[in-house]
Amino acid sequence: MQDELQKLALKVNHHEENIRFLKSELNAVEDSCADLGIKIGNYYSSMAAIANNDTSVEEAEQRTIQSILKQDETAAGIICQLKIRHYQHASKLPLMKDVLGVVATLGKINNDNLSRVLSEYLGLDNMLGVVCKTYDGVEGLETYDKEGMVDKTSGIHGLGRTIGKFLDGRFTVFCLENIRPFSGDFMIDDPQRKLLLHKPRLPSGEFPPGFLGFAVNMIHLDQANLSCLTAGGHGLRETLFYSLFSQLQVYKTRAELRNAIPLINDGAVSLDGSILRPNGSFCLGNRASLGIQFPVTANLGVSNLPVTITELEEQVKHKNWEKERLLEDIKRQEDLLNQVKDLFSKKKEQFMAYITQPGMLQRASQASPTIPSPATPGSNPFGSRPPHLR
Template sequence: MFDKYDNRIPFLELPNISIKINCPNSTRIIINHCSPSISIDKLGLVIEDLVIESSDLDNIRPSYDATMVLSLPENSHLDIPIKVLPGSVQDFTVQPENFEKQLIPGTIIKDLNLELFDAYGNHVQENEKVGFSVDGFCWLDRSFSSKKVDAFGCIDLCGLLRVTGGYGRNVSLSICSNKESISRVWQIEKRQLRISSQIPESCFAGSQLEHLEFEVVNSKGEVDVNFHDEDETGQSHTLVIKSQSQFMDIEDSVKYVFRQGRCLVRAVPVPLETGEFTFVAAHSGCPDLQLTLKVLIEPHSEMEPQPLNIRHSLNAISFMESETPITSKSPQQFTPEKMDICYAESRLLETDRESFREFRKDLEDDIHEIGLRIGKVEAEIRWLEDEQRQIEVNLSELEGIRDQILGIDSYGSLGKNRILTRVESKSDCAASLVMKHLKGMRDQDRCGLMGNIIGIVALLGTTPTFELSRLFSEYLGDQMLAVVCKHYEDVRLLESYQKNGKLNPDFALHMFARKLGQSINGRYLVLCIEDIRACEVDKDVEGKLLFPDPTLPNGSTPAGFLGYAVNMINIDADHSDTKTDSGCGLRETLFYRLFGDTQVYETRDDMKRAISCIKDGAISMDGGILRGNGAVSLGCLEPDIVFPVVPAKNRLSESDMRLLKRYRELKLELKETIAMLVKKNKSRESDLKRFKERRDLYARYFTPRDLETCL
């Protein structure tokens, strides 16, 4: 307390005080407990153990500003500005509410948002870091372990988790904050594999079990029609048959497809030996879905059994004039259509007229169904081709304006043509061959495996000045010509090796080099962005990484510090949307891998004075280079391969931003349309191949007039 002359007055006794907290937006805050006391020197009033409760803090987020009013005797009061922050995570909810419907083994969870609350039901404060542990799931990003809460008190996990648990198993997601763990447990819906056709208790040795129909049912006994083998959605639902008899070897690489929850196995060969024959029918992707079947094998009473060698029949038939037999070392997607061929051979040998008529009808139905499907797919292809042409027209109209806004020439960023020409002129360089190959690729090829080859480092970034371009290129050295691809598996598109470990010169990039009269000397670097551990630092609205400024021992920022190299390089406009499967861009993957925490300073002297806070290295604008960990680059170099230069522009107008947004949307639409077109063409080729197989098989046994009637 103070008198009117601002002299401090000691407290003679503990005064009667009341505490109230005022907040905007009618936020109600209750003071549940406090312990006031007088300091030892009697000059101060100490308030301890103040317990505040409120469930309305969302009304004052994100600032959480409030005022604590301390009322003293004689109508005096003191207003103290405070912040009332929510507590740590005590509960969370999962959106959407029907999240369990996404729990299908092997699939990626496409829609999952967590809403986090404290003990009083307030959303958790923005940027609070939350750890995760999962059971029955796996992270698509292997480095993922924690994430920060967004401005709405939520965490977006869309597209980050894959279901690994089996049908009927429990899966769980736990969040950890302040050493507390909160879990949610779900059960994947139960599924059961059963046989719907009748199996005889016994059969003759050397015969076969025919027309075995299996189905997948839910807990209510209803057939799950979602068990449908579909290439377009990436869901594989197939059945395999495995023999448990030492006298019978069934081709377990043969797979039978599920259609609308049902799978038909035309024939299962029975061994020649008498006794109990046991075999297992199992889902190829979900081993929990399996069924063990037993049949008693009896000796044939009239004649010596003649076994049907299914494997021999398969090898004897050559689909589409192929000379490659189906063996256990060459797994096949063994559909009911292909099984019909073996079925026809065996039935014709037995001259079973009823089965022959049934085979003919099945064949006619298949030909008719495949023909209709081909017609439908061709109509979809024509529509997609028209859509592609229209999008390309719209893009060409916007491209000129977009180039003016961003300062882009006909190939890309300003100076990019010149850099590309320099790269292509290096006749013994892998980067030269990659760029020539990418330049000649069609859009359809970019949606295939070769689309995973992104480019080379030098052409994936730009700088605002030539000085930065030269310095960054000198700092990276040979890494400027490193080839960048999506996955580690894509490396096989560039090289393959013989059995003795030596390079195969007749494959991939080396074969392409030989066609152009070039060669690749020595080794070259390949960077796979999916396998780079992304930087987990937050980003600003421009996508720059929010690193704290370096600090000297006295707590100040070093003089001459300009920023971090990874933030001073810009992503090339054509690759601004290039991301990993988990949504990470080139800055936090590729360029953070190359530059790390490298700092940029005005002069060498500034850099030397800041050496105590330099970890990964530093560059000065007058040419100095520190490599970090005691290494310094001396001398001078004028690199011929540098980053293209795109001068910094003033802030874009709203109309320019709308145009660029529309351009990006059209580019994405074009990419999706071409990808769908590639899928539809593959589907059409597959159906045409199947149609020819069925048609040729029909022609072997029936007249052309019958075939015309069928069509």
Template sequence: MQVDLNETSFNSREEMQNGGFSEVKSIMESSEKLQDDLRMLGMKIKQHEDSIKLLKTQKNKLDDNILDMQVLLGKYHSSSSPIENKDQFHLQSEHEITEQILRHEKSAAGILYQLKTHHGPQASHLSLTKDVMGAVATLGKVDDENLNRLFSEYLGVQTMLAIVCKTFEGVKALETFNKDGCIDKTSGLHGIAASIGRSLDGRFIVICLESLRSRLLYLFLIKILFIDDILNRVFYSFAASCRPYAGDFVADDPQRRLDLLKPRLPNGECPAGFLGFAVNMIHVDSSNLSFVTASGEGLRETLFYNMFSCLQVYRTRAEMVLALPCISEGAVSLDGGIIRSNGVFSLGTREEVDVRFPKTSIMSEELQSYNETEKRMKETRWQKEKLDEDIKRELALLNHAKFNFEIKKQDFVKFLAQSSSYATQHQFQAARR
């Protein structure tokens, strides 16, 4: 049979061309499938990451709720201590606190309370004392005995005996001066001390609630006048330490506790052993809760915030040390550790301060509220455990999706290398033809 070489050559080229198109089409389809698989795995990874982020946010909110409930319950030693143990504590009454103050006979608070003891209700109507709210130790209560000792030690006996006045007029009434600028020992507290055979020597602290804000403004004006930057920083720091709290309050809290931002470690977790802020662990009686300054601030956001600021409370000294990156304004621990400020530690044996805050008594309605809060805490902890399980499951799914993504990515890289090799070979053959 005679063969047409031209026709044979044309048919061979056509078969090779059709085969090449088919191969290219197969490569493109495989490439698209691999890319779709990678895209789907990437979407799964993003979904798992978003789910973990959302679950951790919910967990942080539950941690904050648990801490708030621990403060309300007063469970500073152990979250499982029964309430019956509280009834066995010796309740310090206001009368006992007064006796503690009276032991400091030569102190301003001791003389003031001797006046109240001798004159009774009439003493509060005297021009000297009508603006005086009392000593610091009488204006708040602390349920936990160990915390009571710790707070008293942190503040010191001078601060516990400090006299609190509503206005600056009340401060001026406690001490007057003669024409020579010397203290007039016949008027004010000095005159009261002399009348009962006592002498008021040395310094004593008086806290003016309405002056906390005005003092800040006054020092701000002074700051403007100072050219030296170091002096500016010193005065600004001093003024800031006297500011009242200007933030929000815990919602639906009859004690009007301050809604302070919880400390967070770099990983976003709340430090282990953190129990709350000292300023929120002070119980203010209903009679004092109604007091507000001319600017509208109460005792907690003026007096106690001025003394404690954002002082953090931890279960142990070891946990407090681990939380140092989160501590900027001091911390205390139930086993006696004290950090005064950032980088300033109080070491040595614990100091016993003989003037402390009184304790609150748990009434029947408070007992019911206690049980309800305890029930809510158990439910919240159960929700947190479920969230922990969900986070672990999402982490496992995320790791599995990342593993599959890496395998699929390696397959895609190999496929690209093979496709490139095929394309190079095909071009070479086409060039030869």
């Protein structure tokens, strides 16, 4: 009977392991379905925007650059002016060779509302932040005299003076090699090298209504910026943009965001302007216009998709079939597990009743070998001897 119990316990473990494996597979399929749903939504919204003569990528970039150039007494404004209006001179300067650009120009978004709310979330200082590859580039932007005061004749300050711009106040600089990169994995076969992040889930296992994705993965990088890597082999998404957004979630509406608050750890935004910061604070009131935002172009929603929308929809059908099959397998394994558990409980009760019977205890004591007492003469070679042997 004891052997039977051990075999049943092994069967319980076997079915539990099967269920854990199947649920992990189900999570992966549901993640794929969510990603495909986002892509299909982007496709249709992009096609609608293109039909309405939406701006091209080049026009969107120029719009952002012109907005930065208006900030002519900032480090970002000076760098943009040097790169665009004084390119030949600037390209020869060691200082400019390490500067990748300004945060607002390094990524693109295919939705105007998302671009506006993410720009507001980051704030003007971050959007105008200068991005350098190495710390040598950071040091080259500014030098100091013996008293520790900023030398206005060197670095970015000196370059600004050469074009009649005087930089005053502080400015933000990001150094890629000093940013701790995202330590996880990337989505398989994704040309944009998006980060593999765990999507929020309700207790039922479903995604919260209105969840669109993570902000860090909704930034589009062009080929030049995708190929920009640190000495450690890390790109802009897993360094700069992950440091700015972390796992910031994006929802369709304010109401859907608020319903998902228990599932939000690193803040969230919604397309209609709601902002929940990682520290738990809300940004209320009317939306502020920074005047600077990521370039917006609907063409991004189409350029990274398969040739036809039919292919995407077929993938969704296949994933839904996989999901149904996995749910059936999980149900079957759970039924088998319950049967084995019931049988195990019954066998355990029988075994406990058997070993606790009074007659069983008496027989067990009689069957046990008798150990002679050391105090009994003759039972111990070192004990007392009979009188005739003394």
